[in-house]
Amino acid sequence: MAEHAAGPTRGRVVLVTGVSRDLGRRFARAVADHPGVERVIGVDVVPPRRDIGRMSFVRADIRNPVIAKVIAKEDVDTVVHMSVISTPGSTGGRTMMKELNVIGTMQLLAACQKAPSVQQLVVKSTTTVYGASSRDPAMFSEEMEPRRLAYGGYAKDVAEIEGYVRGFARRRPDVCVTTLRFANVLGPNVDSPLASYLRLPVIPTVLGFDPRMQLLHERDLYAALGHAIRARVPGTFNVAGDGVLALSQVVRRLQRPTLPLPSFAIGGVSSFLRQARRAELPPELRTFLTFGRGVDTTRMREVLGFEPSYTTAETLEEFASTLEPTGGRTDRLLADLERRLSGATRAEVEVSDRG
């Protein structure tokens, strides 16, 4: 009891799930270095491959009740749930992914509910929950529902997870529950379906569509999660960089050639790319690449009090600097023409000066 009372002064004990993935590991490392944090416990099914810094790793499957013991034993007060995965990846098929996402979250929340020490829960969610369709409003704000319910995949997992999180918030009103819906994260180290798609040498696009998108820099993701832990503001918040880019602008700024394909051919390209292990275009990314999405970040600024340091365009610029351009011939040609022209203009000015 005395320990609990001393909780805030002795520094916080943070449990981070999903640390085997790069985003989770980096975030956990960054939190461990924070002076207000006493201990960080990273949990995942498989150990992280890289340096984990001051974080202590516990190999535990959040799908079974072991996680409750970890929380009780370590006296965790803050839980950051980051193990919601968007692609099956190395974990196995779609069934496995759904198990990890949904059952894992249920077990984690059940464990949190029983642990009196837990005071805060931060969930990393995604703007994918809004879906993407032709009937979408230009900007989704937090209270809006998707126009079309997701029929499967990541989007459905996230929708279910958020449902469980809301249920948990109702049952444990003393816990501060913050759900952060992140826009597409991009950064030099990020490995996400969108990032690997944009790293393709030739980018297949949906013919006749040019989706709007917002991007979030990797560092802003860490900063937003850190801010949520410090600020303790309950609620759901969209987190995205300022400004909107169309996919056509994105590929032009990346100097990559595109391959516009009719929407029915994209599925074939997706399975080809998956077999070639170059990229993956899951259904929710395909609809996103057709209709795009924008989210309103007013609540992030005004209620959560977080301000991303990178705009969408700056995020893309930094991402582009890590890539080798594979296109951009038209621009080089026009630049060449412009140089010639300005040379001619200069000559003309000289002539007129002499005259």
Add this chain to the structure above:
Amino acid sequence: MADAEIIPLGTRGEPGRGTGKAPSSAARGLAGASGRPVRRKKPAPTDEGRPPRPAVEASTADGEPSVAEPREEPPATVGHGVATTRDRHPLRGIPPADWKAALDIAAREVFGTDWEPQLARLLAFLRRRVTGDYQLDDYGFDRELTERFLFAMLRPLAKKWFRIEVRGVENVPTQGGALVVSNHSGTLPVDALMTMLTVHDHVGRDLRALGADLVFRMPFVGVMARRSGATLACNEDVERMLCDGELVGVWPEGFKGIGKPYSERYKLQRFGRGGFVSAALRTGVPIVPLSVVGAEEIYPLVGNVPALAKVLGLPYLPITPFFPLLGPLGMVPLPSKWLMEFGEPIRTDEYDDGAAEDPMLVFDVTDQVRETIQQTLYSLLMQRGSVFG
């Protein structure tokens, strides 16, 4: 005198008057590939590298990307032992400076004296487009593209073809949010485009159109709509735009209005569910009624193929006197005379809060707007002498 007779013309394939290593330009032109190493240095970044190209480039310099040809000369005649006249490019003898001068004169003849700044501006515009260095707003509106491309194309159509006459421009607020409500007609939404252009040219504001979700479901059309500032006609977007102080255009008749048969021309259809009125009431912005006469006649809808339209997922499949009959030529709109009149704004800020939730009031205001537009349509029709007047 005798000396003069034995001076040979040319150098007979031998290096000329230079040092042995760097033959003169005349010698280079004459000699074949016998001296391979001295053929030519890497194409220099100066004009010297590609003498004949500027001709092609400048002549198609109005943005043809086809100039993206490889930089090297065709290697066809390299490695050919004998020096013949065919080795020389027919244009090679003329120095690039002469080309440039000739082109300058030609361009000045064709485009006028300020062609260069104009071309430079065009090139800068093209480069911005190609590198993606332009701004979109939250809804995907691309002001530069709309003004420089879409409106530039529509303006002659509005001025010369439809001869649009505009009245009551002073009724459109020059700042702050407002909702322009218009009748809808003409089989294709040409009236919406013309209204956007008219508002841009006469009021100096961007009219943000509201479109049905079908517009955003269609490839190309949806992209173009968003680029020109349109967004989906849903409460969230309308209120967001009006709160941001935008001028929003709405055509509440929707497909019922635009796809009605020619026999029912200028008869206003039902004004939806009055969603636009509740949006205006909630945000307290004025409603500006707009009556457009002339759009009904551009594509007279005399028939419809509902079965095929259903298969294609369209609300109607039009048959006009010319459309399937003349093929693409039938897509040319008839040159009817257009009149546009902006009516007096209807204020919505004097109702109390919660007025938007009062269905009776919403219906009343909707009817008021509808009646205003209908009456103005009748009076405009009286004023217009004949359809093609």
